[in-house]
Amino acid sequence: MQFGRTTLSKFVIEQARLQNSELGALLIDVAAAVKTISAMVGKGALGGNLGALDSTNVQGEVQKKLDVLTNEAILRHCEWGGQLAGMASEEMDEPYAIPNEYPRGRYLLVFDPLDGSSNSDVNVSVGTIFSIFARPTAGDAQPGDYLRPGCEQLAAGYAIYGPSTMMVLTLGNGTHGFTLDRENGNFILTHPDIRVPEETTEFAINSSNERFWEPPVQRYVSECKAGKTGVRATDFNMRWIASMVAEVHRILIRGGIFMYPKDSKDPSKPGRLRLLYEANPMAMLIEQAGGAASTGRQRILDVQPEALHQRVPVILGSKNEVERLERYHRDYDNGSDRPFVSPLFAERSLFRDESHA
Numbered sequence: 072m073q074f075g076r077t078t079l080s081k082f083v084i085e086q087a088r089l090q091n092s093e094l095g096a097l098l099i100d101v102a103a104a105v106k107t108i109s110a111m112v113g114k115g116a117l118g119g120n121l122g123a124l125d126s127t128n129v130q131g132e133v134q135k136k137l138d139v140l141t142n143e144a145i146l147r148h149c150e151w152g153g154q155l156a157g158m159a160s161e162e163m164d165e166p167y168a169i170p171n172e173y174p175r176g177r178y179l180l181v182f183d184p185l186d187g188s189s190n191s192d193v194n195v196s197v198g199t200i201f202s203i204f205a206r207p208t209a210g211d212a213q214p215g216d217y218l219r220p221g222c223e224q225l226a227a228g229y230a231i232y233g234p235s236t237m238m239v240l241t242l243g244n245g246t247h248g249f250t251l252d253r254e255n256g257n258f259i260l261t262h263p264d265i266r267v268p269e270e271t272t273e274f275a276i277n278s279s280n281e282r283f284w285e286p287p288v289q290r291y292v293s294e295c296k297a298g299k300t301g302v303r304a305t306d307f308n309m310r311w312i313a314s315m316v317a318e319v320h321r322i323l324i325r326g327g328i329f330m331y332p333k334d335s336k337d338p339s340k341p342g343r344l345r346l347l348y349e350a351n352p353m354a355m356l357i358e359q360a361g362g363a364a365s366t367g368r369q370r371i372l373d374v375q376p377e378a379l380h381q382r383v384p385v386i387l388g389s390k391n392e393v394e395r396l397e398r399y400h401r402d403y404d405n406g407s408d409r410p411f412v413s414p415l416f417a418e419r420s421l422f423r424d425e426s427h428a
């Protein structure tokens with residue numbers, strides 16, 4: 072029985088009406104772009120769009136054909152409606168100006184059109200991440216308008232292209248999930264008011280970078296890996312999909328912690344993930360679901376951006392684990408948990424404040 076189900080259109084129009092905003096129309100255009108991308112990605116090799124191009128994006132990453140096509144899909148679906156003052160994306164060096172023939176609005180849309188695109192060739196879940204905020208007046212956006220902290224986002228969300236396509240979004244009033252009904256093309260509210268469990272025994276990190284991490288992250292992960300025999304006295308499980316959308320989705324559904332922390336691999340990059348179109352929207356979704364999102368030293372949503380493609384360390388998920396990692400960073404920074412250099416003091420437990428374990 073389909074009648075009476077809440078479609079994404081109904082949901083966002085009602086939410087926007089309550090807020091007296093024009094976000095409803097914009098989010099419906101974003102959802103239309105997502106449906107286009109879902110169909111494109113879902114064709115796999117039959118669409119002829121797998122593989123890489125010769126080009127690199129502004130971050131020096133090789134672009135996939137799908138990176139460019141999905142970027143294009145979002146621009147075309149969202150530029151005409153009159154709600155936007157401009158758009159910015161992972162795949163464009165500079166912000167995109169709304170073409171002259173279309174009216175302008177006050178919102179800014181920033182997005183990662185295909186997150187985890189290295190996974191597209193191997194048929195693993197990928198996604199689209201987006202964030203919406205407003206400039207104070209209508210008209211063309213100026214580059215500085217995009218450099219607003221995440222706490223000013225009005226809406227954020229992602230689409231995940233997996234066995235089913237879902238859109239998960241927030242307008243600042245909880246985090247809600249919609250599943251695409253492929254038979255009729257509607258997104259249906261299937262996961263209202265998602266809550267991240269506060270406790271978890273599952274962590275996600277690319278541990279090939281372990282030697283580049285800071286000591287607080289090394290400490291946290293080694294304690295998880297020590298399991299029942301270590302200070303946590305609990306066995307932990309680990310997952311790494313290499314698609315942030317898929318990791319965040321798992322955490323929203325069953326809890327967990329996701330880390331792409333600061334590392335010393337490339338000193339010019341303070342993290343792997345981008346603040347404006349990866350970290351901020353995911354941080355808003357996670358906080359709206361009762362979780363936490365931090366750089367390790369600061370709430371992600373409070374970070375003041377300095378550049379469009381700025382990178383940031385990301386630690387997000389179940390609140391208690393994120394808070395524990397923040398505490399490990401504080402301990403390290405104030406000298407109460409320095410790395411141990413003398414073989415005499417090779418055991419961390421000699422120094423550890425037991426009240427913190």
Ligand code: AHG
Nearest residue numbers: 185186187188189277313314315316
């Ligand atoms: P993108 O494909 O948009 O560049 O982002 C990929 C990101 C993120 O989705 C994932 O968590 C991370 O990169 C994976 O990084 P590693 O390849 O270092 O595991």
Ligand code: MN
Nearest residue numbers: 183186187349
């Ligand atoms: Mn990405």
Ligand code: MN
Nearest residue numbers: 161183185186
């Ligand atoms: Mn991407």
